[in-house]
Amino acid sequence: MISYAECSARERLAQVLDAGSFHEWLPPAERLTSRHLAQLGVPSSFDDGVAIGRATLGGVDVFVAAQEGAFMGGGVGEVHGAKLVGLLRRALRDRPAAVLLLAESGGVRLHEANAGLIAVSEVMRAVLDVRSAGVPVITLIGGVNGCFGGMGIVARCTDHIVMSDVGRLAMSGPEVIEASHGVEEFDSRDRALVWRTTGGKHRWLTGDCDVLVEDDVAAFRQAALDAIGAAKPVTLDALEREHALLSARQRMLPPADEGGDDAIALWTRLGIPGAERVPEMDVTAVRALRPE
Template structure:
């Protein structure tokens, strides 16, 4: 078993894609770095914190990106976002079989403010354009920095979100909520609370994540392959029916969870008899438990994908 969480972006790419198949666009040798950071005398990275390119996944041509959480928490700036957008547009131009996004980001860089916000909006539009072209877009979240802010919104523009329990997904990060509303609203130092609220298990039960896997690169790879196949079979496009179903799910979720501040209370409402035991369950046992009980917020069938057993050689 190889931990996905512990890898850098450049280590995750060869761990997920077929061995030796990935061709990077604008590698560090191209020296494409953020001009804004340089003007502020801030450290720069010659890949601007994201790897983009094209490779094979199970023999299929898949375009991919991996955000580097070790550089500014994977935060998005103008160049970082432009690389993601360019990769997505090229995937459409070349008729890729899928796009795989290995996301790890705290959101937009404060250093680049409006430029970063515009970049994130362009990423979301490019993701939806890829889906409209019939290309499945799969988001993977399992890094230590989680996926927050604009990239948290972007992740939900994908056909399928694959997470580990260690991954985290939300609009605002715990520190941001605490800074804005005080520790009484959210204690960012309470790690158990943070993972109960933003971690993979809670996101799966709320319908924000379609697949939960253990923190293992082989499991992520197998789940990505299965998700691509499932989405391709059901259609990658975002339809009006999909939007109405999503809106209905969100309305039910809002009504059912009104006044509930503790995720375990939500889990109890879903019919889980021992919500306090959920954090201790391994991914496989958790998925078995979830399958046995009522889930009001289950995603639409066309977007759903079951975790696959890792098979085959990379």
């Protein structure tokens, strides 16, 4: 078993895709870097923290992007976002079997705040355009940095989300919540709390991800293979069902002074047996707990 979390972006591409099939567009040799980082004297990366290109998965053509968490936490800036948008727009033209987003990002780079925010909005629009064209967009989340901020929103705009139990997904990251609302609201150093609130097990039990896998590149590959060809139409009915689900979930929470601000309280209300034991359970046991 090879840990997905411990792999770099390109190592994940090599392990998840068919061997030797990845053809990178705008590789590091092109030296396409962020002008904003250069102006601020911040070290750049020749691929701006994301690898994009075409490959095959199970013998069928796919487009793929992999964010590099080791460079600025996978943060989205102008060039990084433009590469993602370009990939998705080309998918509209060429119609691959699927688009894979190997997401690992803390969100928008503070160094390029406005440019990054605009880029994320363009990525979301492009994802929905690709989905509307019938091409499934599949997000894989299992990196050390998780998938937060704008990329957390992007992930929830896609057809399928595959997460490992060590993966994390949310809008605001733990450090951001603590910085803006204080440690009393959310202690980012409490690892158990962080994973209960944003981790793969929680997202699986609440229906926010479609597949929960082990921290294993082979498991991610198989989940991606299974999702190809299973596009979910973007419809008003689907959106209204999602809103109804979120409203019901909010009503389900007990008051904060009764533990309603902890995931365990929600799991209990969802009817999960032995909810307090979920953090210690293995992936197979947790997969069996989700209500149908």
